[in-house]
Amino acid sequence: MLQAAVKWVDGLQFVGNSGTGHAIVVDGEPVVGGKNTGMRPTELLLVGLGGCAGMDIISILQKKKQQVASLEINVKGQKAAEHPKKITEMEIEFVITGKDLSEEAIKKAVELSMEKYCSVKATLEGVAKISFSYQIL
Amino acid sequence: MLQAAVKWVDGLQFVGNSGTGHAIVVDGEPVVGGKNTGMRPTELLLVGLGGCAGMDIISILQKKKQQVASLEINVKGQKAAEHPKKITEMEIEFVITGKDLSEEAIKKAVELSMEKYCSVKATLEGVAKISFSYQIL
Numbered sequence A, B: 001m002l003q004a005a006v007k008w009v010d011g012l013q014f015v016g017n018s019g020t021g022h023a024i025v026v027d028g029e030p031v032v033g034g035k036n037t038g039m040r041p042t043e044l045l046l047v048g049l050g051g052c053a054g055m056d057i058i059s060i061l062q063k064k065k066q067q068v069a070s071l072e073i074n075v076k077g078q079k080a081a082e083h084p085k086k087i088t089e090m091e092i093e094f095v096i097t098g099k100d101l102s103e104e105a106i107k108k109a110v111e112l113s114m115e116k117y118c119s120v121k122a123t124l125e126g127v128a129k130i131s132f133s134y135q136i137l
Helices: A041-063 A103-117 A119-124 B041-063 B103-117 B119-124
Strands: A002-010 A013-018 A023-026 A067-079 A087-099 A129-136 B002-010 B013-018 B023-026 B067-079 B087-099 B129-136
Touching (some): A023 A041, A023 B041, A041 A067, A041 B013, A041 B041, A041 B119, A103 A129, B041 B067, B103 B119
Parallel strands (some): A087 A129
């Protein structure tokens, strides 16, 4: 069971406490009365997607003895114009560097995350259309 | 356009940087090789849901001149047993205190958020079945 308790602080600022004992600040944008002291709630979905996929890919590549030096996941999201402004499209790009990397291993790791393991992707793709790509630098 | 860049640090630890300029740490649980230095990616979805709904409700209640003293949003999520372990059910409970609160105003604010405004709920409910309730203390 996943759990979180989100408490109002002031204005549109809230602190979210998770069941695993971590806290983060979320806040609204100034045009709607927020003070931008923390991420927007919708941005958390993007970080969740990138983090989930990143953990899968690092785990898989380490099992395949790939020497990854860096992994960055760039996530973009497009919201609908009308309320409730759901996220309709997401793009996720994996940028990997390392030594003697096998493109085949990387392609397979990305596909396993996106198609089999990433629980955030599987949850979000009910509404959002999610596309992905990778680059080896 | 929403944006985030999530960078691998070490182990299963990543730092997510959002387009609005905020950073958070995500990490895995120790049984899969993480060090629990930050939230799980799936927990971000719960905090996002609670934060999004909280911002709506505070904004609506302030417009209705309600004197809210505190608002806490408790969010629970149930994951499927099989990979990709998508979130299948979420429960969101709003606990409000204040002075001379109108139950009608609170009920309406909660319903407006859940049924009309909350973009995170609208995005997640493609896969997860989301239920909600409120308490005035």
